[in-house]
Amino acid sequence: MQGFTTRPEIRGSFGVATSTHWIASAVGFGILERGGNAFDAAVAAGLVLQVVEPHLNGPAGDLPAIFHSAQSGKTTVLAAQGPAPAGATIDHYRAQGLELIPGSGLLATVIPGAFDGWMLMLRDHGTLSLAQVMEPAISYARDGHPVLPRVAHTIAGLADYFAVEWPSSAATWCPGGVAPAPNENFKNPDLARTYQRLVDLGEASGADRVAQIDAARSAWAEGFVAEAIAQYLKTAKVHDVSEQKNSAVLTAADLAQWRAQYEETLSYEYHGWTVHKTQAWSQGPVLLQSLAILNHFDLAAMDPMGAEFTHTVIEAMKLAYADREAYYGDPDHSAVPMDVLLSDEYNAARAALITDQASLQQRPGRLPGFEHQADAYIARAARDFGVAEAAPQEPTMAHLTEKRGDTVHLDVIDRWGNMVSATPSGGWLQSSPVVPGLGFALNSRAQMFWLEQGLPTSLAPGRRPRTTLTPSLAEKDGTRLVFGTPGGDQQDQWQLIWFLRFVHHGLDLQAGMDAPLFHSMHFQGSFYPRAALPGEMMIEAAYGEAVIADLRQRGHMVTVAEDWTVGRLTAALRHADGSLQAAATPRLMQAYAVGR
Numbered sequence: 001m002q003g004f005t006t007r008p009e010i011r012g013s014f015g016v017a018t019s020t021h022w023i024a025s026a027v028g029f030g031i032l033e034r035g036g037n038a039f040d041a042a043v044a045a046g047l048v049l050q051v052v053e054p055h056l057n058g059p060a061g062d063l064p065a066i067f068h069s070a071q072s073g074k075t076t077v078l079a080a081q082g083p084a085p086a087g088a089t090i091d092h093y094r095a096q097g098l099e100l101i102p103g104s105g106l107l108a109t110v111i112p113g114a115f116d117g118w119m120l121m122l123r124d125h126g127t128l129s130l131a132q133v134m135e136p137a138i139s140y141a142r143d144g145h146p147v148l149p150r151v152a153h154t155i156a157g158l159a160d161y162f163a164v165e166w167p168s169s170a171a172t173w174c175p176g177g178v179a180p181a182p183n184e185n186f187k188n189p190d191l192a193r194t195y196q197r198l199v200d201l202g203e204a205s206g207a208d209r210v211a212q213i214d215a216a217r218s219a220w221a222e223g224f225v226a227e228a229i230a231q232y233l234k235t236a237k238v239h240d241v242s243e244q245k246n247s248a249v250l251t252a253a254d255l256a257q258w259r260a261q262y263e264e265t266l267s268y269e270y271h272g273w274t275v276h277k278t279q280a281w282s283q284g285p286v287l288l289q290s291l292a293i294l295n296h297f298d299l300a301a302m303d304p305m306g307a308e309f310t311h312t313v314i315e316a317m318k319l320a321y322a323d324r325e326a327y328y329g330d331p332d333h334s335a336v337p338m339d340v341l342l343s344d345e346y347n348a349a350r351a352a353l354i355t356d357q358a359s360l361q362q363r364p365g366r367l368p369g370f371e372h373q374a375d376a377y378i379a380r381a382a383r384d385f386g387v388a389e390a391a392p393q394e395p396t397m398a399h400l401t402e403k404r405g406d407t408v409h410l411d412v413i414d415r416w417g418n419m420v421s422a423t424p425s426g427g428w429l430q431s432s433p434v435v436p437g438l439g440f441a442l443n444s445r446a447q448m449f450w451l452e453q454g455l456p457t458s459l460a461p462g463r464r465p466r467t468t469l470t471p472s473l474a475e476k477d478g479t480r481l482v483f484g485t486p487g488g489d490q491q492d493q494w495q496l497i498w499f500l501r502f503v504h505h506g507l508d509l510q511a512g513m514d515a516p517l518f519h520s521m522h523f524q525g526s527f528y529p530r531a532a533l534p535g536e537m538m539i540e541a542a543y544g545e546a547v548i549a550d551l552r553q554r555g556h557m558v559t560v561a562e563d564w565t566v567g568r569l570t571a572a573l574r575h576a577d578g579s580l581q582a583a584a585t586p587r588l589m590q591a592y593a594v595g596r
Helices: 022-033 038-052 091-097 116-124 130-143 149-166 165-172 191-202 209-221 222-233 253-259 285-296 307-327 344-351 370-383 488-505 509-516 546-554
Strands: 010-012 015-020 062-070 075-080 261-264 265-272 272-277 409-415 418-422 472-476 479-484 519-520 536-540 557-561 570-574 581-585 592-595
Touching: 010 546, 015 022, 015 038, 015 570, 015 581, 022 038, 022 130, 022 409, 022 592, 038 062, 038 116, 038 130, 038 191, 038 418, 062 116, 062 479, 075 116, 091 472, 116 209, 116 272, 130 209, 130 409, 165 191, 191 209, 191 222, 191 418, 209 222, 261 546, 265 285, 265 570, 272 285, 285 307, 285 344, 285 488, 307 344, 307 370, 307 519, 307 546, 370 418, 409 479, 409 581, 418 472, 472 488, 479 488, 488 509, 488 519, 509 519, 509 570, 509 581, 536 546, 546 557, 570 592
Parallel strands: 536 557
Antiparallel strands: 010 581, 015 409, 015 592, 062 075, 062 418, 075 261, 265 272, 272 472, 409 418, 472 479, 479 570, 519 536, 570 581, 581 592
16 A cells, blocks of 8 residues: 655665654764664764754663664663662652652653663674764764754743753853754754763773773763762752752762663564564553554454544553553563563453443553552542643643653664664753753653552652653564654554554555554553543544544544644664665654665
8 A cells, every 4th residue: 555655765775774853864874884883873873863852862861772683683672761769769759749750850860871871782782983973973062953943942932941940951052042043053062072071081991992982881870971960969959840949869879870781672473573662661562562452353454544443543552551551660670460461361351342432441451469550540540630731642742831852763774684773762951951061951751650659650769760762673574674753652652553554554664654643642641740631532634524523423532633743753674685665754844764
């Protein structure tokens, strides 16, 4: 099922790089042209995304990646999601008069993960030097880049707030007291100096590339970067979305004791495809659960742009996301019954709950020994029904002066068959003040914890927040596919819809991204203020009035979005014969795929 697309389907055999910003894609492909592999290219592109999309990710943010090594033949998760600091106890946060962890400011900070994660990937799987891979990011930070209109508008909307409440952010994002104009050449000299110093310290350690990278990691976690962060946090007390001033609990000891690591993927077999996701410290398994439910429907017989397909997928996602809310959490700290949640018997029963009418109920499964978690979620969702102004939709679609950001994504494949799917996020310019002298902000990922005891997502020292970040890798008969999207709670919804159309209806990568999208807003959101909006969904107008009317007749509360406003997917594919494809969404007019 093909037709006109907004862009050509990128094809070749040498290599492909695709990401949510054309500059990062070009940098990644440039690394491939210089002889680097997919891991070198992914790291270089990832660091550049921190410079050109600072409202969506930063060095002190979070990084999950799924990658396939052609040398080892293994598919692995890079887990660079930092945990809660040692001082992050429920009692401490409750003592500040809080019922929810704020979505901005210093109290929302967990241990930064992104930079160390990128360095771990580079050290163990890359081939180029630290300087070669970091040079593009340093150059764009030092010499400037055309600032995205969305970045410029975000800064302009917060300029007064920065000047009054976060002066270090004002100095970085409003140099000379003036917010940058859209497409103006924008520089971040402090970040350039930070990254250049990391390279210099690495090179001072000797000629060995591994030693250089390890030296940069040490300088970040225990050296001048950690010292600057700790020094700032000793006295900083800043205003946040709770409308009070709070201090961080993050310390130098927290930074020194943590490093990124590798983990096994979680996978599910679907119509011949093995789909790999992260473990349940992210929402990644929710896509697998959705597939397990939808395995009990004949999706191929449905119109992929029709009401029956949309309704069936929406209802399956509601059930899977209810289980996310009840059962997911850091498996190092909580028992997560994933074997049951992905079992055929369980999902046949879940599928049987889907009728021709939209459910308005939160319906987590009731698993023996875990019933209290299901009950707790139902109670929370009822309490937080319609809370505040925040529908749980993509943060970048929200009002530009909100103090939260979103996410970026990249996919890279090289000529040897190495491939990377990564979804960096956090450290947004609008969610936390810049650390003086470093040129970047800390993250606000702790907002995904609950200040209630006994849950897999309860705040606790050393526990990872259940993040929404969720890259994907799928394989079938020697063909491998990497894909993902920004979008908070919508990431696995948009990926699921795109993947289903690819598998069942033959839409190629670009055709699937150009097709209209939808998502549910039924379940409780992951971001402050954690609203639940039962029965609500959003759909692009291109579906047409008849489909939208059909969905409303089925009981869905439909918000119609403008065309080209939902979803930010990118993907890359390697066929068994070594030929490559890549694609990027036309939405927001900034993602791009490059390859030959």
